[in-house]
Amino acid sequence: MNDRTITFIGGGNMARSLIGGLVADGYPADRIRVADPSEKHRDELTGRFGIRAYASNEEAADGAEAIVLAVKPQVVKTVAEPLGERIRAQGSVVISIAAGLREPDIRRWLGGDAAVVRTMPNTPSMVQTGATALYANANVTAEQRNLAESLLRAVGVTEWLDDEALMDAVTAVSxxxxxxxxxxxxxxxxxxxxxxxxxxxxxxxxxxxxxxxxxxxxxxxxxxxxxxxxxxxxxxxxxxxxxxxxxxxxxxxxxxxxxxxxxxxxxxxxxxxxx
Ligand SMILES: NC(=O)c1ccc[n+]([C@@H]2O[C@H](COP(=O)([O-])OP(=O)(O)OC[C@H]3O[C@@H](n4cnc5c(N)ncnc54)[C@H](OP(=O)(O)O)[C@@H]3O)[C@@H](O)[C@H]2O)c1
Known part of the structure; x- marks a missing residue:
């Protein structure tokens, strides 16, 4: 599983926690990429984790097996639409950590039947004691499920949901x-x-x-x-x-x-x- 390339779109607080967790777990830094519009953020991420940082989301996503949408929920549509074609052609799994955004909306913005895992992490993820619920759509393979799970497990415990509607209850609880x-x-x-x-x-x-x-x-x-x-x-x-x-x-x-x-x-x- 450590030979898969994981790209983070957005290099803010949650991306840093997840990248920190992955690196601490021994995930190779040269298999982790991040895209962020801020040069300051890119320099910090490269300096701290030794990962490659890009100004272009498209370049960062090129060839990646997993694309983590780590931008604010209201920005997801703007970043997902231009990436959709590439993601579907590559067969990448999209892992959303955006609070509240539903899988059918993310899939629609990606322009078709993409493999999407919707997750709901919480703030203690920043100190590696998070609790995250995950929901996978029907296009997600067993291997992609494992990849999504190991990513979130790097910052705490994980629980899969079969019914996405339960995410509202998860939001209320954890x-x-x-x-x-x-x-x-x-x-x-x-x-x-x-x-x-x-x-x-x-x-x-x-x-x-x-x-x-x-x-x-x-x-x-x-x-x-x-x-x-x-x-x-x-x-x-x-x-x-x-x-x-x-x-x-x-x-x-x-x-x-x-x-x-x-x-x-x-x-x-x-x-x-x-x-
Ligand atoms: N923080 C939490 O505890 C928590 C818990 C559960 C879920 N989440 C979810 O995690 C996601 C990220 O939250 P966060 O707290 O990490 O936010 P954040 O710190 O604001 O990080 C978002 C990053 O994305 C960058 N960005 C903005 N537009 C972009 C674009 N078009 N392409 C690429 N990157 C772009 C931002 O750069 P600029 O700063 O320059 O705009 C920023 O560095 C949110 O959807 C949130 O709902 C967060």
Whole structure:
């Protein structure tokens, strides 16, 4: 798999994370290319990763087995249309990381039956602990699926979806998810300060607790619900806190919040597809 050429169209934050992950995984730098209009970005990418950087998307895509669309969602149509003919002639797989953009729209802009993998990574990919969902259209071969999966696995865990409609739920859970946890950390830190802790200490204790709880949940065979029950003695301190949260209907609130995120993802997908 390491002899396939992967071209990134757009050399911004996400492309850098993915390229960094690939290089750290031992993917040969001479098999990775990037195209970006900014000379500054190109120089940085070449200097940092030793990969070839191009000003022309067409030149960068020439002969590549995989083309990663790593531009902002509203720019995808502009970059996909001129590349479509080449991509179909070469039989390259197109891997989109653009939030919200649907596979039929990307395929339409490529001008026909291209092999397209739509993915939804999240921001922790930047520190190699991302969670990405992938969806492949019917033109994607088993080998192309493997290539797309190994690319995203370089920055975290991957999950395949059979039904693209579930991407809106993924956006609500893991796409927007890091922000829910940031808010939780912010609130716990503030509550700790209200209880008299110095801010720095409250922050460190909060962040390490979040990390420890996530590690425990990942490494344990038990569900998060069971782990919570096991640390909640009747009438104890945790029980006092959790009862207060349940009294405030925190579960229903999270249900409504994620529904709102999924609905917004659907609306953004509709809007992007109308371009
Ligand atoms: N950041 C995240 O955590 C995250 C998470 C999930 C999905 N995504 C998706 O990842 C994609 C990239 O996001 P990002 O945060 O990496 O954005 P970004 O940092 O703005 O990167 C986009 C890059 O594409 C370049 N570009 C603009 N027009 C181009 C063109 N016509 N041809 C080639 N390159 C062009 C931009 O150059 P200029 O700066 O000069 O315009 C920039 O370097 C987006 O679609 C986003 O939805 C991001």
């Amino acid at each position: 796409g927007s998810g890091p922000a829910y946890f940031f808010l939780l950390m912010e609130m716990i830190e503030d509550a700790g300060v209200d209880l008299g802790l110095p801010r720095e200490k409250a922050r460190l204790l909060t962040l390490e607790t979040a990390l420890g709880a996530a590690r425990m949940a990942l490494e344990s065979d038990e569900t998060p619900a069971r782990l919570r029950e096991r640390v909640t003695s009747p009438n104890g301190t945790t029980d006092a806190a959790l009862s207060t949260l349940e009294d405030g209907d925190v579960r229903a609130l999270y249900g409504r919040a994620l529904k709102a995120a999924a609905k917004r993802a659907q609306e953004i997908g509709d809007m992007l597809g109308e371009q």
